[in-house]
Amino acid sequence: MSDLKTKRTGASVAAFLDAIPDADRRRDCKAIAAIMKKVTGESPAMWGDSIVGFGSYHYKYAGGREGDWPLTGFSPRKQNLTVYIMPGFAEYAGLMKKLGKHKTGVSCLYIRNLDDIDDGVLTELIRESVGHMRKTYGG
Numbered sequence: 001m002s003d004l005k006t007k008r009t010g011a012s013v014a015a016f017l018d019a020i021p022d023a024d025r026r027r028d029c030k031a032i033a034a035i036m037k038k039v040t041g042e043s044p045a046m047w048g049d050s051i052v053g054f055g056s057y058h059y060k061y062a063g064g065r066e067g068d069w070p071l072t073g074f075s076p077r078k079q080n081l082t083v084y085i086m087p088g089f090a091e092y093a094g095l096m097k098k099l100g101k102h103k104t105g106v107s108c109l110y111i112r113n114l115d116d117i118d119d120g121v122l123t124e125l126i127r128e129s130v131g132h133m134r135k136t137y138g139g
Contacts, residue, residue: 006048008068013044013052020076028114029076032083035119036072039126051075051084055130057137071133072126080110083122085129087136095125 017033020026033044033052042055053070060066075082080103089096089104096104100117103110109125111117 006051006069008053008056009046009048011046011049013046016046016050016052024113025076025081028081029074031114031119032074032081032122035123036074036126039123040071040130042071045070047073050077053084057086057133059137071130080112081114083109083111083126085109085125087129087132091132092125092128095121095128099125 013033017026017029020029029052036042036052036054037044040054044052044054047053047070051070051073052075053073055071056068057071058066058068069086070084072086073084075084084107085092086107088107089109096102098118099121101112102117114122
């Protein structure tokens with residue numbers, strides 16, 4: 001069984017965010033970081049080379065694989081900002097309808113920029129997601 005490649009690092013979140021070349025993307029990432037810090041009460045940490053995570057939880061699959069992952073986080077990918085909503089979106093249909101222009105994967109919310117969405121709805125989505133994760137995994 002291989003180890004999880006993406007782990008918490010000691011790299012500087014501020015330096016990572018300041019190095020984002022596009023000024024609008026940098027501004028949006030700093031705004032998302034502020035929302036996540038307020039919602040979680042946690043300081044940001046780098047996970048791997050490109051994920052800014054807040055808090056953590058420990059998971060263990062039936063097959064024995066286990067690891068740690070952020071309660072929530074984001075990554076400034078080239079095409080979109082990726083926001084990690086760990087429980088997925090099935091429970092949040094009402095919020096998703098009000099969010100604005102976005103796409104989703106299993107646990108990934110893809111947005112072009114914050115101007116495309118309602119940041120109050122995003123904040124509530126993150127709050128609900130983090131609450132679910134803490135209830136499920138403790139913390």
